[in-house]
Amino acid sequence: MGHMKTILQQGKVKQAVIDKFVDKATGIVGADNISSGEIDLLSTCRDYWPVSSIWMLEGSVPALPQLVVWPQSTEEVSQILALANEKKIPVVPYGEGSGALGGAVPLQGGIMLDLKKMNRVRKLDALNQLITVECGMNGALYEEYLNRGGYTGGHFPQSLRCSTVGGWLACRAAGQFSTRYGKIEDIVVSLEAVLANGTIFRGRSVPRAATGPRADLLMVGSEGVLGVITAADLCIWPLPEKRHYATYTFDNLADGLEAIRKFIRAGTRPAVVRLYDAQETGNHFPELGDERPGLILLFEGAEPIVKAEAGVVNQIVSGHCAVDAGPDFVEHWLETRFNVSAASRLLQKDAVLDTIEVTTNWHNAYVVYQAMQKALLGVEGTMMASGHWSHVYPEGAALYMTVVGFPGEDKVGYYKKIWRVAMEACLAEGAAISHHHGIGLHRGAWMEQEHGQGLEVLKKVKAALDPNGIMNPGKLGLEEVQQWEK
């Protein structure tokens, strides 16, 4: 590994400082839970950011940490952070590495705090429909645990099987059933976290207390820059009594969007609402063809409610000339919804595939799609730019664009271009730059345009909670990263 090229490394902590840290940290977590082995450093130095994959094929890595530490309790996290803070060693919290924007790249070396050994369920409170779960629990195993007791967590991101509960909270994740159960920020009731100086704090799991801003919920979406989320109280629901599937096609996307707006406005909450443009409809459901946008819906809950909701939705979409295509396409989607194989195959064929999710209101939902698609198709090398809406709310919907290009030699240059034009189009049309993938490293460049003066507020919060700047430096657009320009 000595010859492995690091592209974004901003520096490293002096080895003497690391050695002193190891001496003390070993006493906290034990020798088995701390490693400076090259294989461990190499394995935790990246996430699912496509740029990392491009560099991997070229024999490079974004940056390398100097240590991996596996804490097993909140108290151990506290002691490790306090020690790292004292020695000003950067710390990057790490779950299962499914982040798509380089949020886990250890730009300044230091410690990868791998939280996967904090994977216990502390308590299931059936009466109050709450579960207390540690941050490192794998998403699929979390849902499996709940299912065994007759419950669901209602949170099914495409990364379910390769992400952690803590990762969901840290990047403000959304699941495929979000229209019924909400995003993770709606599902979390309180959380436990540790600040850079080792302070442990917990919120209370009482409903909607009017007790000022919630310190614990400040950590939701903080992507490791404010501290480490160690556990959370999440809502749970009984497994649904009934499911109902429906598929419709529309003459055009605008009709589909308007139909969705109306059935949400009418008070229906299908768990799954996914409206694909014609191209994606053809890709995912070839039998539906690629000329009409397709909408798949999944309703679940008590049987009378499901029946009533499906009836209301059917009545509304029928008013928009929808064609009923039956339930089978939803079953197909359920079977294939976690499949993420395309990127691996395409990367080996010199293509770049990425997804860019944004969120916007109803008044410009279609315009944002048009603008982003036009911008992406305008980049030399782009072969395909398509989209779907998969999370809907009374005030608007999230748009998920997929782009594939064959850029030739300069894949990273192409990646930067598609993101630049997509973000510019998104902001110009009034959308927000992310719905659920978060900011990480790459999207940080647009945080000022996104937040305006609000970014300064966030920087002050960061400075107050992490004065030494040890927590996941260079992320969330809070500091400039000279090695990586948009």
Added chain:
Amino acid sequence: MGKVNMEELLNCALCPNICRCECPVLQATGREAVAPAGKARLAAMLQKEQLGWDEEVLDAVSHCLSCRGCTIHCPFAELSLCDELLNTRLVAKASGARLLQVEPYLANLRNYGSPYGQKSETAACGEKGAEILYYAGCTSLANNPASIEAARSLFNKAGLSYQMIEEDCCGYPAEIWGDEELARQLAAENLRKMKESGASTMVTGCPECWLTFTGHYPEWGLELPLEIIDASTYFLSLLEEGHLKPGQADMKEVSYHDPCIWARAAQKTAEPREIIGRIPGLELLEANSCGEKTRCCGGGAMFQLSYPDTAAAIARRRLGEFAENTAIVTACPFCREGLLQENRQVLELVELLDRTCQK
């Protein structure tokens, strides 16, 4: 075994791994280096010579139970990461890299034909020249002679002649540890003894042995001189034909643990359940993950010898998927060994059957 398939390795290396939840090694250790994609990246880097062999690298790519759990959700139909990692390890020997903790077991295989060392007693017994040869496997011989006694008792109750030979290891441990040459030597010795026995059918008590005989021996160009049949299928046929008649069970319920490779590589999930279902008064309780979606007990790829602490941690996780306070039945000596924790009663299927069969 074939060469490493680079395209498939990279498919895995570039994937976020929706199989992570099904990798017992990752879930027990929390180490990214031993996640499916972590190992695939290392194997790919070795192939591309971006990385050189050393003990640390060999240790990481050896952290695979060969349980094929990663195939349950894998979107790449052609990919078998377990096999790619095995192929990768087979290259390691030539590089000089050694997994030090398995060296004594490899020496045992060379010297005594068993990874567990010198056999305490001879396995050879029964009626010389009998049509049926029972091959218990080295793990049962070393750790659970009761299962061998149960099999012999069942042959006797069915009124069938059988023989056992002085077994050598089937070769599976040597192969899994990257010593294909030794595996082939053991295979040749076994073949010689099989031929000498004069038997026409060999009943295997260990799923790994069955898979090695029926899968790897032909890959190595070795022709088997007799028919190989696994113990579950064989004893089920004796039940079906009325040679064995189970009586009332001495327990009300049991949980069945599907051995991972047995369920996924051989699709042997129905036969053990058929046997349990034929025992009057015995209710079968399924584990949370069962059938072809079973989870490894930690005993795959000889982990109980090479990584005993990890194997035990994986077994503890698996035990949490069974109903409490019930006996666990399995069809694999490794699984029995691994699940024998936390005061659980664990039986091999032949032991359960023998307890209930009067005839």
